[in-house]
Each structure stands twice: as C-alpha cells, then as structure tokens.
Amino acid sequence: MPRPERAAPRRLASVVLATALALALGLSPEASRPALAASDPLRTQADATYTLDPGAGRVHVAIAIKETDLKPNSSTSIYYYTAFRFVLQEEATSVRVSGGSAYRITTKKRDGYIEATVQIGKALFYKQTTSFTIRYELPGGKPRSASPTRVGAAFSTFGVWAFGDKGYSTVEVRTPAGFDTRVSGDSMQATTSATTGVILRAKPADPSTFFAIVTAENSDAYAETRLSLEGDVEIVVQSWPEDGKWKDAVTGALRDTMPALRDLIGLDWPVEHDLDVRERYTPDLEGYAGFFLTKEQRIEVSEDLDPVVIVHEASHAWFNDSLFLERWIYEGLAEEYAWRALSAVGGEDGDAAELPKLDDPGFADLATWTHPGVIRDQETDDSERYGYQAAFWVIHQVTESAGVDVMRDAFSNAEANLTAYPGAGDPETVLAGDGWRRLLDLTEPLDKPDPAAVDEAFRDFVLGFGDEATLDARDVARDAYRVLLQSASGWLPPWYVRKPMGDWSFKDATKAMTEATAVLDLRDRVATEAKALGLEPTNALQEAYEGAKDGLADAATLAQAQLDALAAIRDAKGKVEATPDFVAQVGLLGELPLVPYNAARDAFQMGSMDESIRQASTASSIITGAPAAGQQRLIIAAVSAGSVVLLLLLLVVLLRRRSRRGRAVALTTASAAGLATAPATLAADPPTDQDEGGHARGDTPADP
Numbered sequence: 001m002p003r004p005e006r007a008a009p010r011r012l013a014s015v016v017l018a019t020a021l022a023l024a025l026g027l028s029p030e031a032s033r034p035a036l037a038a039s040d041p042l043r044t045q046a047d048a049t050y051t052l053d054p055g056a057g058r059v060h061v062a063i064a065i066k067e068t069d070l071k072p073n074s075s076t077s078i079y080y081y082t083a084f085r086f087v088l089q090e091e092a093t094s095v096r097v098s099g100g101s102a103y104r105i106t107t108k109k110r111d112g113y114i115e116a117t118v119q120i121g122k123a124l125f126y127k128q129t130t131s132f133t134i135r136y137e138l139p140g141g142k143p144r145s146a147s148p149t150r151v152g153a154a155f156s157t158f159g160v161w162a163f164g165d166k167g168y169s170t171v172e173v174r175t176p177a178g179f180d181t182r183v184s185g186d187s188m189q190a191t192t193s194a195t196t197g198v199i200l201r202a203k204p205a206d207p208s209t210f211f212a213i214v215t216a217e218n219s220d221a222y223a224e225t226r227l228s229l230e231g232d233v234e235i236v237v238q239s240w241p242e243d244g245k246w247k248d249a250v251t252g253a254l255r256d257t258m259p260a261l262r263d264l265i266g267l268d269w270p271v272e273h274d275l276d277v278r279e280r281y282t283p284d285l286e287g288y289a290g291f292f293l294t295k296e297q298r299i300e301v302s303e304d305l306d307p308v309v310i311v312h313e314a315s316h317a318w319f320n321d322s323l324f325l326e327r328w329i330y331e332g333l334a335e336e337y338a339w340r341a342l343s344a345v346g347g348e349d350g351d352a353a354e355l356p357k358l359d360d361p362g363f364a365d366l367a368t369w370t371h372p373g374v375i376r377d378q379e380t381d382d383s384e385r386y387g388y389q390a391a392f393w394v395i396h397q398v399t400e401s402a403g404v405d406v407m408r409d410a411f412s413n414a415e416a417n418l419t420a421y422p423g424a425g426d427p428e429t430v431l432a433g434d435g436w437r438r439l440l441d442l443t444e445p446l447d448k449p450d451p452a453a454v455d456e457a458f459r460d461f462v463l464g465f466g467d468e469a470t471l472d473a474r475d476v477a478r479d480a481y482r483v484l485l486q487s488a489s490g491w492l493p494p495w496y497v498r499k500p501m502g503d504w505s506f507k508d509a510t511k512a513m514t515e516a517t518a519v520l521d522l523r524d525r526v527a528t529e530a531k532a533l534g535l536e537p538t539n540a541l542q543e544a545y546e547g548a549k550d551g552l553a554d555a556a557t558l559a560q561a562q563l564d565a566l567a568a569i570r571d572a573k574g575k576v577e578a579t580p581d582f583v584a585q586v587g588l589l590g591e592l593p594l595v596p597y598n599a600a601r602d603a604f605q606m607g608s609m610d611e612s613i614r615q616a617s618t619a620s621s622i623i624t625g626a627p628a629a630g631q632q633r634l635i636i637a638a639v640s641a642g643s644v645v646l647l648l649l650l651l652v653v654l655l656r657r658r659s660r661r662g663r664a665v666a667l668t669t670a671s672a673a674g675l676a677t678a679p680a681t682l683a684a685d686p687p688t689d690q691d692e693g694g695h696a697r698g699d700t701p702a703d704p
Contacts, residue, residue, distance in 0.1 A: 041071030046164030099132030266408030287375025292316030332395030362386030522559035568616035575623035587630030
C-alpha cells in the first residue's frame with residue numbers, strides 16, 4: 001500500500017501480521033515393526049491459488065499438493081505415511097479434499113489457525129508420490145467484525161499464505177477485471193489483463209514465513225452520497241454497498257460539523273474539487289484509523305464508526321504540511337479542532353486533552369516525532385499513541401491561551417506567509433515553511449507576557465536538545481520588544497527590528513532595538529523642544545523610523561536635523577523677542593527680522609529643516625548685526641550733520657566777505673565821482689563822524 005502523506009488516527013488500530021506455517025506430519029498405523037519417518041522424510045510440493053469472487057462474497061482457495069516419501073526403509077523397518085497435516089487460515093470454511101475416493105480431510109480449531117489432516121486411505125512408501133487438492137473458502141467478514149477478510153463489490157482484502165517446502169512452493173492470486181489490486185507484505189509479480197483481471201504470482205524462498213495482504217478495489221462500485229455544504233464544500237462519501245451504517249455515520253458527522261469546523265478555522269475551503277471520503281478496512285490502513293491523502297485530496301477512513309476520526313480527517317483539508325510543516329502541529333490541530341467542532345454541535349467529541357506522562361514508554365520530544373510508515377510492533381504503537389496524546393495536549397494549551405479568534409488570524413497569516421511581527425504598513429511576507437517557532441510567534445501576544453502554560457508545555461513535550469536555550473533568548477528579546485512598543489507611544493517598530501525577531505536572530509534584534517530606542521529618545525527631545533516653541537513636527541521622523549529596513553541612521557540623522565532646526569529657531573526667537581537699545585533700533589530701521597523668523601517656523605512645520613535653519617539664521621543675523629548697523633548709521637548721520645553746519649558757516653563767511661567787498665567797491669565808486677565835480681580841500685580839523693579814516697560825507701577834501 002502506498003505510504004500515506006497524512007496519517008491521523010484518533011484511536012490507533014494495531015495489526016498483528018500472522019505468518020503461515022505449513023506442516024506435514026507423518027502418521028503410521030499399527031504394523032509389523034512400524035517406524036515414523038525420520039527428519040525431512042517427506043517432500044511437499046504445494047501450489048496455492050486464491051481466486052477473489054466478490055459476487056459470492058468470498059475467496060476460493062485451492063492448494064494442489066504433491067507428497068513424496070523420501071525416507072528409505074532400513075533392514076529392520078519399513079517407513080510409510082497414511083495422513084498429512086496442514087495449517088490453514090483461521091477463517092477458512094468448507095474445507096474439503098479431492099484426489100481419490102479414499103481421501104478424507106478433518107479439521108480442528110486451534111488458537112489462531114485451523115489444523116487440517118488429510119488421510120489418503122493407503123500407505124505411502126519410499127519414493128512413492130501422492131497428489132490431492134485441498135479446497136476451502138475465505139468468506140468476507142461483516143464490517144467491523146473480527147474477521148481479517150473483507151470481500152465486497154467495491155473493496156476486498158485478505159491474507160495470502162504459502163505452503164510446501166523451500167523450492168517447491170508457488171502462490172497465485174486472481175482478482176476480477178475492473179479491480180485495482182495492490183499487495184503489501186511480501187512481494188508478488190502482477191500480470192494484468194483487461195478481460196481476466198490481475199494475476200499475482202510468487203515463488204517464496206521460504207514458504208513458512210511468506211505472508212502478503214492483497215487488496216482489490218473497484219472504484220466504480222462504491223455507493224456514493226454527495227454532500228453540498230456552505231462555502232462551496234463538496235464532499236462525496238464513498239461507502240461499501242453492503243455497509244449502510246458507515247455511510248450514515250460519516251455523512252451525518254460531516255454534515256453536522258463541517259460548518260462549525262470552517263467557522264472555527266476561519267479559512268476558505270481549500271479543496272478545489274470534490275473531496276472523496278472512502279471507507280477502508282482498518283488493517284489495510286497500516287495500523288491507523290484513517291488517512292488524509294494530500295496529493296489526491298482524498299480521505300480514507302476506517303470502517304469503525306468513530307466521529308472524532310471522521311472529523312479529524314476532514315480537518316486535514318486545512319491542517320497539513322502546507323500550513324505547518326511539523327507533524328505534531330497539524331495532527332494536534334486536527335485533534336483539537338475535531339474535539340471543538342463536535343463539542344459545538346453537541347456530538348460525541350471523545351475525551352478532552354489529557355496531560356501526558358513524562359515516563360510514558362512512548363515518550364519522545366514532539367519536535368522529533370515523524371511518521372513511522374506502519375504500525376507493526378509495540379514500540380511503534382507506544383510512540384504513536386504518546387505522540388497523538390502529547391500533540392493534542394500542547395495544541396490545546398496554545399488554543400486555550402490564544403483564543404479561537406487569535407488562532408483564526410494565526411492560520412490566515414500562516415497560509416499567506418505573513419510576518420508575525422506586523423508594522424505600520426502592510427504585513428511583510430516571509431519564507432514559507434512554518435514550524436513550532438512560527439506557531440509560537442503567530443499565536444502569542446506582543447503586548448503582554450507570553451502564556452506560562454504554553455511555555456511549560458513546549459519545554460516539557462516539544463523542544464529537543466538545545467532548543468530551550470533558544471527559547472530563553474526569545475523570552476528576553478520579546479520582553480525588550482514589549483518595552484520598545486510601550487516607549488514608542490504608538491510608533492511601530494521598523495522591519496529592521498521586526499525581521500530579526502521573526503527570524504529568531506535575537507542578537508541582531510537586540511542591537512536593532514538599541515538603535516531604535518536611541519531614535520525614540522531623539523524623537524522625545526524633538527517633541528519637547530518643539531512644544532516649547534509652539535511648533536509641531538511633521539510625520540517625517542515617524543515615517544523614517546517605521547519604514548527603516550536596513551538601519552536607522554537616516555532616522556537618527558533626520559531627528560538630529562530637527563533638533564538643529566529647533567535650536568536655530570529658539571535662538572532666533574530669543575533675539576527677535578528681545579527689546580533692542582537705541583543703537584540697535586537705529587540698526588533695525590528698514591529691517592524685518594520677523595519675516596525670516598516666521599519663515600523658519602513655517603519651514604520646520606513643513607519638514608524642510610535646511611530651509612528652517614537658513615531662515616532662522618537670517619533672522620538671528622539681522623538682530624545680531626543691528627547694533628553695528630545702528631552705530632554705523634549714527635556715525636554717518638553725525639558726519640552728515642557736521643558737514644551741513646560747516647557748509648552753513650562757510651556760507652555765512654562767504655556772504656559776509658561778499659558784503660564787505662561790495663561796500664568797498666561802492667565807496668570807491670563814489671569817491672571817483674566826487675573828484676570829477678569839485679576840487680578837493682584839506683580840512684582844518686578831521687570830522688568827528690568818520691568811517692575808518694574816510695572823509696566826512698559832503699566835505700570837500702583838503703588840498704594835499
């Protein structure tokens with residue numbers, strides 16, 4: 001039987017594979033000095049033929065036997081046989097023998113087999129050979145009966161034994177046309193014919209240990225019942241035509257629980273075509289109660305009427321290694337959600353999760369729990385039983401701690417491969433292939449401590465060597481992450497921090513969180529200083545912080561630029577708002593420092609730090625340069641005023657000089673006029689009214 005991609009029993013069904021032992025024991029009647037044949041006195045050639053007859057509900061078995069006496073007589077004894085014993089399958093019926101009128105066969109029930117004795121009616125002596133055929137039927141057992149044989153129109157399975165001595169044994173199995181036939185156990189060569197069906201043949205090296213299980217299936221003969229459920233769920237239940245109880249149990253369980261199961265899981269129905277649910281015989285399932293065959297998208301469920309197994313297998317449509325890689329996770333989820341779905345509809349939900357024992361004989365870390373293929377020994381059975389119990393327990397702790405709503409989100413994010421550490425934008429995608437680490441990250445809260453019950457369950461039942469140290473490092477890193485979230489006051493960590501957290505690279509994550517904390521400290525300084533100035537920063541720093549992918553240098557540089565701009569504005573504000581002295585006022589005449597100051601504030605709130613610093617510096621420069629400018633202006637003004645006074649004085653002097661020169665010219669002119677009209681005479685006494693030694697008016701000058 002092909003190894004299943006999924007094996008998911010709730011109750012495991014162990015199979016004990018019996019081996020056939022063909023015995024031929026010599027019996028001798030009372031005779032003259034009779035003797036039993038010694039060691040290897042008899043050669044048994046046996047050619048067994050098994051013919052599957054679904055219409056009759058049985059397998060016809062015929063064993064053609066040829067017995068040859070190889071024990072020579074001695075001088076005192078004659079060796080011979082009159083009867084032979086064989087071991088047949090326990091369920092054999094209608095046992096008979098043919099070969100001669102004297103041949104008779106008797107049977108006795110033994111523990112696990114039937115002992116058949118063939119009496120040939122006359123003695124078989126040395127080198128003599130006798131031939132006969134043993135025939136019997138292997139009837140198909142009823143569903144859920146103890147019989148290992150099932151024979152039906154759609155499905156048949158039976159065990160095949162070999163008989164005879166080494167080198168003298170053949171086995172042939174014939175199945176009808178229309179049946180797909182496969183063999184598990186010892187191998188057999190197949191020949192297929194469209195008209196006669198399949199013929200399997202083997203020539204066992206050791207007939208006493210040969211054992212094969214033949215399974216024949218006619219897919220067209222299954223009784224089909226279609227279920228069309230909400231959410232485009234199309235299920236076809238394929239039952240044996242003779243087993244109406246199984247059909248009713250499976251269709252009822254699926255019809256009742258599938259809506260609840262879909263709601264609990266929260267994912268869309270993942271099967272693109274009809275989901276076939278096919279009835280199987282438990283031993284044919286390699287010791288399990290059911291399989292979900294991922295590639296074929298088909299469920300094979302034991303004939304046993306266990307609703308938990310039915311719903312468990314149906315949940316594997318979602319819970320398989322395409323969602324979570326590790327076997328214990330998807331098996332634990334299937335068990336947990338089968339229990340929850342059946343509980344939700346009031347069905348028979350089986351037992352709740354139970355705490356496993358650490359000294360259980362099957363104990364092993366769940367992280368190392370893999371599919372064994374088949375269950376054929378006690379050790380494997382112990383391991384499987386423990387694995388399912390432990391997986392159920394751990395997943396139950398996870399689900400109880402997280403809650404069904406969080407689990408829905410976890411399944412959605414796992415399916416879409418989205419990060420478990422979301423940021424400000426759309427969640428980033430991560431590599432596919434989720435294991436127990438992703439399960440923890442997706443289901444545990446980021447804003448409060450990780451649940452202690454889950455931590456304990458993982459440490460006790462999941463983690464392997466070295467994993468606990470990794471979990472310790474995670475605990476420390478997640479505590480630091482929560483502190484970062486709290487101190488960020490609504491700012492979400494950048495991918496630069498979140499990616500190493502999701503990758504479980506906690507050393508890198510811790511370094512990144514240290515850098516992030518430094519940026520947040522700068523942010524807080526910016527906020528404080530901006531508030532003091534009545535300003536509000538833009539979202540640029542938050543965007544740079546939350547959008548950082550490879551580092552936080554750009555965000556830190558921006559924060560420092562904001563601080564520099566605020567310092568420049570603060571400096572300009574102090575200068576602009578200060579009362580200037582007289583000289584500074586003179587220097588500020590015609591200047592408007594408030595214009596660049598206000599421009600600096602506007603530039604800051606628009607996110608242009610360079611422009612803000614430039615404008616603030618301009619405003620500060622105007623104020624700072626005002627005293628020097630005023631002094632210069634005053635000097636210029638003083639110089640200008642002195643020049644005006646000097647010019648006025650010079651003008652007065654010039655005007656006076658011009659006035660005197662005019663009077664002198666007038667006198668000279670007058671004197672010249674007098675000389676021309678009368679002779680001059682020298683006065684006896686000088687006149688009393690003189691003008692700087694001039695002659696008195698009207699007097700005639702004296703003669704010289």
